[in-house]
Amino acid sequence: MGAQDTQDTAVRLRAITGELSDRFHERDDVVRTLVVTLLSGQHSLLLGPPGTAKSELARELTGRVGGASYWEILLSKFTAPTRMFGPIDVAALARGEYRQVYDGRATTAHIAFIDEIFKCSTAALNETLGYLNERIYHPENGGEPIRCPLIGAITASNELPGGEDSAAIYDRLLVRIEVGYLNDPVNFAALIRSAVTSTPRRPPRTTVELTALQQAVTQDVPAVQVPDTLVDAVCTLRSALRRKEIVASDRRWRQAVRLLQASAYLDGRTSVGAQDLPVLTHVLWNSPAERPTVEREVLHLVSPDAKEALDLADLLDELEVQLDSMSGQSREALSTWVIKNAHHKLATAGKRLEELRSEAVRTGRSTATVDRVTSRQHAVRARVLTEALGLDTSMVTTGSGPAASAW
Known part of the structure; x- marks a missing residue:
C-alpha cells in the first residue's frame, strides 16, 4: 500500500469519526477514542449506565469496516466457552468425531463487541483472557492453540468489576471511557425529535476496507515517530501521577505509546505531538474517581x-x-x-x-x-x-x- 493509500485510510477514518460524532450527541471524544484504540490494536471499555447508546455506537463503528468478520455477544455468568469460541459439531459427534464450529464466533472475528464483559463466567475466564491478551483460543479437545485474527474488541459494562476474576479482565482493557446521559437540553430535545421523525434522514456512511485497516494497524501506525520531547513528557506525567498516588503498570505505559501514535496517524501527522496526550486520560486511571486528576495532569502538559x-x-x-x-x-x-x-x-x-x-x-x-x-x-x-x-x-x-x- 502506497503513501497515497495510507493517507486515504486516515481520511476515511476521520470521516467516519465525524459522521458518528454528528449522529451521537455529546460523544465526540468517545468516538475519536474508540477509533484511535482500534487503530492501535487495543481493546476498549465503554463504562456507563444503561440507555447511553454504548451498544449502538459500538455496532455503528464496527459496521464501517468493509470485509471484516464481526462477532457480538452479551455475556452472563452462565455463558459457556463453546458459545463464545465455537459450539460442538453435533453431526460430527454422531460420527464419533469431536469437532467445534468456529465460523461466526470469536475465534474468526476481526472485530468484536462484548457487552457486559465483567459478567464473564468462571468457566470462560481463562479463554477470554487469552483471547484478549494473546489473540489465541485453546480448543476444548486440547488441540493446537488457534490464532485469532482479532484486531481489537470494544467492550461495555454498566458497572465496574466486583471480583478478582472480572478485575483480571478489566486490566486487559487498555482504554476505559466513561459514557453518561446527555447533559445539554438542546441535544436531549434533538434526541426526542428524532424518535418522532416520520422520514428519517439518511446520514453519510463512509467505510474503510479491512485490508486498509490492517495495514494501518500493523505498519502505518507503528511507523509514526515518537520524538524525545514526547518521551520526556510521558516520564514527567508518570512522576506527577505517582505523587498523586496514581500508579499504572509498566505494561500499560508501554501500550499507551501505540495509542499516541494512532492519534497522530488519525490526524494525518507523521510524528506524535503534545496534542495527542489527552488520549491518556482514558488509560491511566483505575477508578472513575481518579480520572479528573489524571485529566488535569495530562492537560497541564498539553496546553x-x-x-x-x-x-x-x-x-x-x-x-x-x-x-x-x-x-x-x-x-x-x-x-x-x-x-x-x-x-x-x-x-x-x-x-x-x-x-x-x-x-x-x-x-x-x-x-x-x-x-x-x-x-x-x-x-x-x-x-x-x-x-x-x-x-x-x-x-x-x-x-x-x-x-x-x-x-
Missing part, C-alpha cells in the same frame, strides 16, 4: 488553555449544584439567583472560553477540551434558562431572541 478550561468546568459544576439545591423554590427566588449569581458567571465563562479557543487555534493547539467545556457551558446555560427562568426551549435551541443575546 494552558485546556487547563484553564477545566477550571471553568469546575465553576459550571458549582452552578449546577446550586441550581439542583434550589429545586422547589419560587420563580422569584430562582430569578434573583440568576440575576445575582448565575448570569454573570455563565457569561464570563462563555466569553473566556471563546478567547481560549481562539488562542488555541492561533497557536495550533488542540481545541478538544475547550470545546467540551464550551458544550458544558451551553448545557448549564440552557438549564438555567429553562428551569430557573422558565423560558421556552426553542429560544435556547435557535440561539435567537433577547435572552440568547444577553448570555
Whole structure:
C-alpha cells in the first residue's frame, strides 16, 4: 500500500469519526477514542449506565469496516466457552468425531463487541483472557492453540468489576471511557425529535476496507515517530501521577505509546505531538474517581488553555449544584439567583472560553477540551434558562431572541 493509500485510510477514518460524532450527541471524544484504540490494536471499555447508546455506537463503528468478520455477544455468568469460541459439531459427534464450529464466533472475528464483559463466567475466564491478551483460543479437545485474527474488541459494562476474576479482565482493557446521559437540553430535545421523525434522514456512511485497516494497524501506525520531547513528557506525567498516588503498570505505559501514535496517524501527522496526550486520560486511571486528576495532569502538559478550561468546568459544576439545591423554590427566588449569581458567571465563562479557543487555534493547539467545556457551558446555560427562568426551549435551541443575546 502506497503513501497515497495510507493517507486515504486516515481520511476515511476521520470521516467516519465525524459522521458518528454528528449522529451521537455529546460523544465526540468517545468516538475519536474508540477509533484511535482500534487503530492501535487495543481493546476498549465503554463504562456507563444503561440507555447511553454504548451498544449502538459500538455496532455503528464496527459496521464501517468493509470485509471484516464481526462477532457480538452479551455475556452472563452462565455463558459457556463453546458459545463464545465455537459450539460442538453435533453431526460430527454422531460420527464419533469431536469437532467445534468456529465460523461466526470469536475465534474468526476481526472485530468484536462484548457487552457486559465483567459478567464473564468462571468457566470462560481463562479463554477470554487469552483471547484478549494473546489473540489465541485453546480448543476444548486440547488441540493446537488457534490464532485469532482479532484486531481489537470494544467492550461495555454498566458497572465496574466486583471480583478478582472480572478485575483480571478489566486490566486487559487498555482504554476505559466513561459514557453518561446527555447533559445539554438542546441535544436531549434533538434526541426526542428524532424518535418522532416520520422520514428519517439518511446520514453519510463512509467505510474503510479491512485490508486498509490492517495495514494501518500493523505498519502505518507503528511507523509514526515518537520524538524525545514526547518521551520526556510521558516520564514527567508518570512522576506527577505517582505523587498523586496514581500508579499504572509498566505494561500499560508501554501500550499507551501505540495509542499516541494512532492519534497522530488519525490526524494525518507523521510524528506524535503534545496534542495527542489527552488520549491518556482514558488509560491511566483505575477508578472513575481518579480520572479528573489524571485529566488535569495530562492537560497541564498539553496546553494552558485546556487547563484553564477545566477550571471553568469546575465553576459550571458549582452552578449546577446550586441550581439542583434550589429545586422547589419560587420563580422569584430562582430569578434573583440568576440575576445575582448565575448570569454573570455563565457569561464570563462563555466569553473566556471563546478567547481560549481562539488562542488555541492561533497557536495550533488542540481545541478538544475547550470545546467540551464550551458544550458544558451551553448545557448549564440552557438549564438555567429553562428551569430557573422558565423560558421556552426553542429560544435556547435557535440561539435567537433577547435572552440568547444577553448570555
